[in-house]
Amino acid sequence: MNKRNQYSAEFKTKVVLEALREEGTVNEIAARHGVNPVMVSRWKAEFLERAAEVFKKGPSTAEKELESERERVAQLERKIGQLTYEVDWLKKKSDEILNRKRP
Incomplete structure (x- = not known):
C-alpha cells in the first residue's frame, strides 16, 4: 500500500499563490514542488472557493x-x-x- 503524502497548509498556500501569480504553468509548478498537477488544481480551486471567508465579519x-x-x-x-x-x-x-x- 502506498502512503499518502500530507502537505502543510503553508506549503499548499505557497504552491497555490505561485499558481495564482501564474509564475508558470500548473504542470511546471507541480514539477517544481514534486506534487501532482491535479493536486495543484484542487488546492487552487479550494483556495478560491474559501477566499471570501477571510473577509467575513x-x-x-x-x-x-x-x-x-x-x-x-x-x-x-x-x-x-x-x-x-x-x-x-x-x-x-x-x-x-x-x-x-x-x-
Whole structure:
C-alpha cells in the first residue's frame, strides 16, 4: 500500500499563490514542488472557493464550534468539581456516623 503524502497548509498556500501569480504553468509548478498537477488544481480551486471567508465579519464556523466546545468543557469541569465536593462531604459524614456507632 502506498502512503499518502500530507502537505502543510503553508506549503499548499505557497504552491497555490505561485499558481495564482501564474509564475508558470500548473504542470511546471507541480514539477517544481514534486506534487501532482491535479493536486495543484484542487488546492487552487479550494483556495478560491474559501477566499471570501477571510473577509467575513464575526467568528467563523470553526471558531463558533471551538467556543461551544470550550463552554461544554468548562461546564463539565464545574460539574466534576461539584461532584468531587459532594463525594468528599459524604465520605466525611459517613466516617462520622460510623465512628459514633463504634464503642
